[in-house]
Amino acid sequence: MSASPDKNEEPVDLQVPKAVVSRLSLYLRELQHLVRDGHETTSSSQLGSLLGFSDAQVRKDLAYFGHFGHPGIGYRSAELISAIRRILGTDRDWPVVIVGTGNLGRALLGYKGFSHQGFRIVAAFDVDPAKVGTTIEGVSVLHLNELTDVVQQNQIKLGLIAVPAATAQIVSDRLVAAGVEGIVNFAPVTLVLPPGVSLVGVDLAIELEQLSFSVVNRTTGG
Amino acid sequence: MSASPDKNEEPVDLQVPKAVVSRLSLYLRELQHLVRDGHETTSSSQLGSLLGFSDAQVRKDLAYFGHFGHPGIGYRSAELISAIRRILGTDRDWPVVIVGTGNLGRALLGYKGFSHQGFRIVAAFDVDPAKVGTTIEGVSVLHLNELTDVVQQNQIKLGLIAVPAATAQIVSDRLVAAGVEGIVNFAPVTLVLPPGVSLVGVDLAIELEQLSFSVVNRTTGG
DNA sequence: TAGATTGTTAATCGATTAACAATC
DNA sequence: TAGATTGTTAATCGATTAACAATC
Numbered sequence: 001m002s003a004s005p006d007k008n009e010e011p012v013d014l015q016v017p018k019a020v021v022s023r024l025s026l027y028l029r030e031l032q033h034l035v036r037d038g039h040e041t042t043s044s045s046q047l048g049s050l051l052g053f054s055d056a057q058v059r060k061d062l063a064y065f066g067h068f069g070h071p072g073i074g075y076r077s078a079e080l081i082s083a084i085r086r087i088l089g090t091d092r093d094w095p096v097v098i099v100g101t102g103n104l105g106r107a108l109l110g111y112k113g114f115s116h117q118g119f120r121i122v123a124a125f126d127v128d129p130a131k132v133g134t135t136i137e138g139v140s141v142l143h144l145n146e147l148t149d150v151v152q153q154n155q156i157k158l159g160l161i162a163v164p165a166a167t168a169q170i171v172s173d174r175l176v177a178a179g180v181e182g183i184v185n186f187a188p189v190t191l192v193l194p195p196g197v198s199l200v201g202v203d204l205a206i207e208l209e210q211l212s213f214s215v216v217n218r219t220t221g222g
Numbered sequence: 223m224s225a226s227p228d229k230n231e232e233p234v235d236l237q238v239p240k241a242v243v244s245r246l247s248l249y250l251r252e253l254q255h256l257v258r259d260g261h262e263t264t265s266s267s268q269l270g271s272l273l274g275f276s277d278a279q280v281r282k283d284l285a286y287f288g289h290f291g292h293p294g295i296g297y298r299s300a301e302l303i304s305a306i307r308r309i310l311g312t313d314r315d316w317p318v319v320i321v322g323t324g325n326l327g328r329a330l331l332g333y334k335g336f337s338h339q340g341f342r343i344v345a346a347f348d349v350d351p352a353k354v355g356t357t358i359e360g361v362s363v364l365h366l367n368e369l370t371d372v373v374q375q376n377q378i379k380l381g382l383i384a385v386p387a388a389t390a391q392i393v394s395d396r397l398v399a400a401g402v403e404g405i406v407n408f409a410p411v412t413l414v415l416p417p418g419v420s421l422v423g424v425d426l427a428i429e430l431e432q433l434s435f436s437v438v439n440r441t442t443g444g
Numbered sequence: 445t446a447g448a449t450t451g452t453t454a455a456t457c458g459a460t461t462a463a464c465a466a467t468c
Numbered sequence: 469t470a471g472a473t474t475g476t477t478a479a480t481c482g483a484t485t486a487a488c489a490a491t492c
Binding site for chain 1: 472473474475476
Binding site: 017 | 458459460461462463466467468
């Protein structure tokens with residue numbers, strides 16, 4: 001598990017800017033569409049213009065991780081998809097737990113997009129006696145007390161938090177204590193996490209606030 | 223594309239980095255928690271440490287928009303909340319439409335967090351005859367054909383897209399044609415938008431991919 | 445006053461872009 | 469070959485941090 005210096009699997013661990021990794025996901029999504037549309041190859045400029053990035057940026061981003069392109073040809077779509085999935089770690093299956101089975105939790109349980117990228121929600125947790133014991137979208141709703149057991153038995157590394165803001169930190173603490181190493185938090189609150197646990201926060205109201213700002217501060221000329 | 227020095231633009235329109243605006247939303251959220259906890263004032267270093275930013279960054283971000291602090295004192299919480307809401311444009315009410323009433327659409331219709339920041343979903347749209355005519359969370363589900371009328375009559379500027387990827391672009395086009403100027407897109411596809419329309423994309427699978435990368439590329443040694 | 449904290453400038457750091465030899 | 473396109477270096481651009489006079 002821990003890195004040993006002279007393993008020649010992953011020799012280089014240059015730190016990659018977070019922005020690069022998030023573009024990687026966009027490249028992957030775009031490539032999957034391109035393949036579906038029959039494009040066997042693509043170029044950095046095609047990929048860039050589909051996403052609004054420069055060709056140089058696409059090449060630079062990919063070059064962080066290896067030589068995936070073919071000068072004069074471009075990138076073979078299927079090949080690059082495999083490479084990016086391997087880089088992102090989505091070339092394997094990720095069991096995921098979700099805590100909270102309110103409106104949002106149920107929507108996440110029914111979301112089809114997860115499975116296509118290798119994510120599988122294996123259990124949902126709640127404390128509401130009316131919900132515990134039920135099944136939503138084929139997933140059992142268990143009591144939060146069973147969280148640790150389930151996480152440990154399934155070696156689960158990823159968790160989704162879809163509880164009210166007031167309880168999100170407690171839930172987060174329990175996920176981390178159980179061994180989860182990455183959390184997507186949908187509660188509108190800042191979580192405090194120990195080092196070694198990654199966080200992605202999705203605050204739905206904030207997304208709209210960002211648009212509000214853009215609309216209000218639109219430069220009508222530009 | 224080339225800069226013309228003295229075009230008669232809006233007097234104060236220094237372009238603010240997108241990252242600054244997104245931190246503004248985080249400051250606002252944090253300030254609202256601080257006020258609830260009885261903190262009448264706060265400092266750039268307190269606000270920063272709660273969010274993992276430097277004090278200098280907090281001050282610099284706020285200074286883009288004015289002088290909101292008091293040397294020796296810090297920032298009066300309520301005062302700064304008002305200022306940020308005014309900057310973000312959430313000091314007013316924003317009527318919003320949503321297209322798509324599947325799992326995710328219904329969750330968004332029931333999401334309580336919007337109203338606290340001034341966002342109010344006034345209508346939902348779908349094309350499924352089984353859904354059109356129903357009411358979800360007190361909001362009427364109308365046929366997509368009525369979108370333009372509703373948007374124009376209510377002067378709606380913001381829209382949420384919660385339809386499958388295959389139809390998201392068409393829905394987007396119709397929102398824009400109707401007059402919407404900002405879109406949150408939950409479909410896992412890149413939308414093509416005309417200039418003057420802002421976009422925030424939320425791809426749930428991508429959020430998990432980002433965590434997958436972090437977990438796989440964790441430098442165990444630090 | 446002394447201590448605290450802002451707003452702002454200059455210095456540092458990091459990320460994007462332009463350019464081009466190497467390659468197919 | 470000629471045209472296309474990569475990977476990479478150097479140049480540019482932008483964002484963050486450090487430092488400090490001004491202020492309460």
